[in-house]
Amino acid sequence: MKEKKLLALGFEGSANKIGVGVVAIDGTILSNPRHTYITPPGQGFLPRETAQHHHHHVLPLIKSALETAGVTPDEIDCLCYTKGPGMGAPLQVSAVVVRVLSQLWNKPIVGVNHCVAHIEMGRTVTGAVDPVVLYVSGGNTQVIAYSEGRYRIFGETIDIAVGNCLDRFARVLTLSNDPSPGYNIEQLAKKGETFIELPYVVKGMDVSFSGILSYIEATAEEKLKNNECTPADLCFSLQETLFAMLVEITERAMAHCDKKDVLIVGGVGCNERLQQMMRIMCSERGGKLFATDDRYCVDNGAMIAYTGLLEYANGASTPMEESTFTQRFRTDEVLATWRDKESANA
């Protein structure tokens, strides 16, 4: 008889997207609907308004996720939610809904680290076994590799995330935030012809973006007014500079850990220019680039469901009174128990 596969329902709402996904233990994604809070051009998203957005959409998303997957609450084995890192008020929406559902349906809860979830989703979708991971999004920028039970951070931003730098520059140009500011920068950058020199800030294994943002914010208006360059040139130059920095620290981490492959995850990971630059570097080192499209690299419920399910299958769950959320939760705080078993089986 065929054994029933473990199923999880996962909730993600740490930033401006609320997503609910149903995933099986073998990595099959049965459903993964999400809704994005899109602010007007020139504006970012604030915690309170973002939480209101999530309040409004989370319950219909649960219905849609269950319907699309064709499963009933009875068939779900565990409820997973993003414990952190992220914005407090938006995180609380997933946590509260999961606590109520856990009592209504009598199901265990698993709290999941958002960064680890991106990595596991990327690994299962692309089949990358043991890559150096570049995790780039609006809130995080980290170069990560697995070593002795944990995902270790080899390099990271010392101030703002690369996606935050891009998003805020999009506000300077009042580009649309639909579907995302980064996507619109990427499209405009394709029309760029002149490279404008910008500060390049790599500090050992780490990067810094806030100075670059200040510089381009301060000079963009003047340069545009004097017809020294076009908005497209600025987008192109900013992308080239930021991505070159990321490729540099990723390559250094590869040399350090002696790994050949790279996996890019996180919202900025759908940028095709970043993928192209990273692919060139990997091929020069005899390795391979693994990347996904916006369905999986942008925040989603399935990544939380899948990672929570890996933990659950290894005997872990989160008691109700510990089902808190936290704005700060580093990638290397999580003991990746499932990875231990993988390497033992290999």
Added chain:
Amino acid sequence: MHNKSSGSVFQLACALSMDGVAAQWDFNCNLEVDLGSEENALIVYTALAVDNELQPDKVKRHMSVSNGKLSANFEAVEARFLRASFSAFVDVLTLATKTIEEFGPKKE
């Protein structure tokens, strides 16, 4: 189709008092919500009790359940802390209640 007994009729008994007993905790507010059943009230209580107040030195929250009603008492050192905390609490309370209405057992 909604579970009648868990109707989200908030019975709000909110009284702001500035002549509290302890001089420091001058700003008080009470909220009582009828959740229709002891079971629902306990589910909401359990879900909301997990999160502590973010500034325990400025706002204290005490919750209790009796007769299917959830009571919450807030004490704060300044009106703005009381307002922020109370308002955030009502938001998550509404979310928890709606979740029960949507996914709770459909009783007669």
